[in-house]
Amino acid sequence: MKTVKRASTPVAPLDTRPTPEPTGDPSQSTTVHITSNSDFSLILPDTPGELIGDAEAHGKSYCTPGSSAPDCINKFGEGFITAAAYEASDDGAYVQVTGCIDPTKFHLDPTDGGGQFDVRYPNGAQCTYGGYGASFIEL
Template sequence: MLSFISKIVAMSIFIYLCIVAPSASGRIDKGTASLSRYRTDATRTKPTRPAGVPKSPHDNRYNPSSTSVPRGVRRDRQRDRSTQTDIPLRNNANKARIGARKSLARSRAATPTKQRRQNEQPTPEPTGDASASTTVYVYGPNAFALLLPQNSGEMVSDAEEGGIAYCTDGSGCGNPFPNGLITGAAYSASADGSYVQITGCMDSSKFPFADNDDGGQFDVRYPNGAQCTFGGYGASFIEQVEPSANRFCLRCCKSANDQQNCNSHQDRAGCPVAVPGTYEFGEVGCS
């Protein structure tokens, strides 16, 4: 039995040495040769085209100096040319628009702004005889008198013909202001002595004004015999009382018909326009 197995092993070794080993060695040699050729090709220098020999017309590589370029590159170059043409056109249009705006701005600056003309018609003549009950005055922030409605709940505009004078306590008239009515007052006078004025704030709830009364104006026309002691009877003065705004103002001019300083036609403008002055007193304001 052992002799039979030994024969089989010996035969297998013989077949391997005679057939399998030589073929495997040949494949290894061929692989080594192929690798050697690859290394030789990789390190080989590419041949250069001799000078003067034109490039093949079938060469599809992009050459910037050549007029024959691939299709995609030609489209790009065409777009570049169109862009180079359009940009200056847009810039020129922008420059034209900017120039037009500057010209318009210069023309507007050169044209004087129209100012709203002030009504300078003569002050109407005084009405009635002078009366102490319709006389106002301005001596200082604690000594002044104002014309106010005589009847409870009467609108200021309706009381223009029947208003009477009220004044600060101890300043000389028979009707002192109710306590708490005046919350702030500021006195001023012009440098040339042409007028004096008092402006300020009030608490309209301290006087029997009509509800939601926007106010009105007293002047030399109304009430009858109205005057200010600064200029005397006939001299211009304007007084506005605005209960809804908690605001009042009085300016007395030195001369008659002074429509520059005491413009009686500003009766609907409100105190800040008719008599510019102080209407804020720290934490106490007119609102």
């Protein structure tokens, strides 16, 4: 039996950069932080009753009532966060908080199905821990 060698196919290096890249100049009004299950912020609609998807381009950062973030202007109302769990990787690659909300304790539209804010929208959104972030809100 004759063995035929084939030329190897060149493989492009794996692109491990996170996407999407942030847009706009950084703004404190759209900066999020996650320090613990009781000290974090999310980007949410700033206009009462506005749908999350409609507020994507101009949402604002809201923090837990006892937040340690010195630049946090907007706070969630007491009882808005009904449960929260904090997790961070050992190597610092990610940090996250997941949980439950009571939409009646904030100015969300109760008929809204939810939506997403990330580092592309609103412009200037950023994370204090660096890197990229997203807020997924489901009602």
